[in-house]
């Protein structure tokens with residue numbers, strides 16, 4: 001038979017729409033389907049195949065009707081056929097092909113398994129293990145994939161090596177996998193001394209030796225997040241059941257096998273959460289209601305803080321202007337005419353009693369560090385005051401001089417411009433507001449989001465891959481990054497550095513004032529040399545490029561001792577229009593330093609991408625670049641060399657101009 005033709009009329013070609021028999025795979029054209037398949041009492045099967053088992057490879061298609069069938073049948077008929085296909089006896093997984101704890105199932109056992117409250121998802125013929133006490137369920141030799149109903153009488157006894165664990169920690173007599181051990185540690189379970197734990201279906205656990213019942217494993221949101229990141233299940237019906245969204249983001253655990261993982265990490269304030277939020281906005285992953293609420297309060301709190309700074313500024317301006325007036329008055333009095341001039345007590349910076357009272361109250365609250373405690377009640381009570389205050393000419397005059405207020409951060413203008421709207425109870429932060437607000441949610445340490453890149457016209461690949469961006473704060477990684485193991489299956493590490501860190505300082509764990517670029521370098525070194533990350537791909541994200549543009553004009557890179565070897569050479573072509581700017585050259589140099597460091601530590605090549613976290617296209621570019629790096633490795637496709645920095649340090653240094661870099 002010619003390939004692609006209808007099995008009944010032998011007409012058509014492979015592009016023609018056809019319906020296939022779920023038993024023998026014969027395909028029929030629109031005109032022949034009903035003649036070949038009849039009334040379909042067992043779903044889509046040739047009449048001669050009725051009563052036969054389906055082909056296992058087609059199990060995933062059961063109940064998923066085609067467009068052709070939709071056109072051919074009425075809604076009611078379609079429903080009947082699809083139901084029959086999914087539910088009729090002969091189409092079910094044959095019990096003798098399902099092994100649980102090494103024993104095949106009987107018909108009754110399979111029935112029990114399929115009809116319990118939380119049955120295994122996508123049950124196929126194969127070898128599984130099942131822990132009766134906790135309900136853990138998984139494929140033989142693998143970590144658990146699901147927690148199903150416990151206490152079912154199916155299969156044999158669980159074996160200690162069922163999941164092929166080698167951790168010397170046992171749960172209900174099964175030696176657990178590495179991932180489960182990390183999960184237990186994140187839940188605060190003591191795992192030292194080869195413990196045997198008894199875990200019940202709701203997650204309460206006790207040590208075999210010490211029968212005292214402990215708290216539940218999955219009580220903490222953090223544990224659930226860890227489970228999501230490690231593709232481990234959580235009990236069904238718990239707050240964030242596996243398979244449903246954790247933090248509104250993680251999708252089906254089973255689908256995570258084919259996911260590519262990006263681990264985003266960087267020193268404090270390097271911009272990782274901004275990049276994380278930007279990715280969510282870029283790839284259309286909505287912020288959960290929880291996140292929005294937390295961010296809303298955060299923005300409102302910050303707004304009150306900014307207003308406090310404005311009010312302090314107003315007082316200062318008022319004092320200054322009064323002083324100024326007095327001075328003028330003294331001059332006038334002692335002037336040649338000797339006339340006295342009426343002094344007007346009010347200056348443009350003075351306010352009425354109500355605004356003054358509110359101002360006093362707010363400054364008091366800020367001074368006593370009590371802002372957190374008055375929220376969210378403050379929004380209901382004080383929103384009308386904010387409106388009144390904002391309209392006040394003295395406040396507006398102060399706002400016009402905001403550049404003189406050193407304490408007011410740059411981002412404040414973005415929020416203060418809409419102070420009245422933001423202070424209201426019904427304020428809903430926009431995606432932009434969320435991006436500009438500092439922070440993601442209260443558990444600011446580990447967050448992850450599933451996404452896929454929207455197909456662009458330049459993409460020649462037809463496959464759509466899923467990605468997971470995991471943002472982790474260095475604090476979460478613990479001393480010497482000991483928790484990095486948890487991210488073993490990361491495909492690429494995105495290490496974020498704030499380009500502006502070279503002249504900034506922070507106090508480290510031992511109370512020592514450290515240059516932030518050096519602290520960032522140290523973190524980079526510990527991650528790069530961590531045994532888990534041997535031979536991993538690394539993409540260095542050089543963030544805050546926009547701020548570097550301004551800073552580099554004021555402070556030379558050599559401020560940081562790591563950059564003291566900067567040997568600028570005057571470029572012969574420095575006056576052409578293609579000549580890079582000072583900031584470009586500086587970020588280039590920083591990239592080079594990290595590349596050299598990386599090469600000396602790993603013998604591998606570091607990829608680099610400059611980014612402005614607050615601008616979506618640069619973040620998109622960096623994440624797509626990360627994808628390319630992974631793809632190149634996986635598919636060995638011709639690599640699109642979009643690398644932004646040359647690897648040749650000799651050539652690059654001639655871009656550095658002596659005067660420009662203040663050396």
Ligand SMILES: Nc1nc2c(ncn2[C@@H]2O[C@H](COP(=O)(O)OP(=O)(O)OP(=O)(O)O)[C@@H](O)[C@H]2O)c(=O)[nH]1
Nearest residue numbers: 268269270271272273274438439543544612613614
């Ligand atoms: N101008 C500018 N500001 C940025 C950029 N990236 C981040 N920021 C700001 O820098 C600050 C710190 O950024 P975050 O994203 O919170 O940094 P982080 O890595 O999450 O650091 P932690 O807050 O310590 O967790 C925030 O106020 C951001 O708005 C950027 O490219 N340009």
Ligand SMILES: [Mg+2]
Nearest residue numbers: 269273438439
């Ligand atoms: Mg932050």
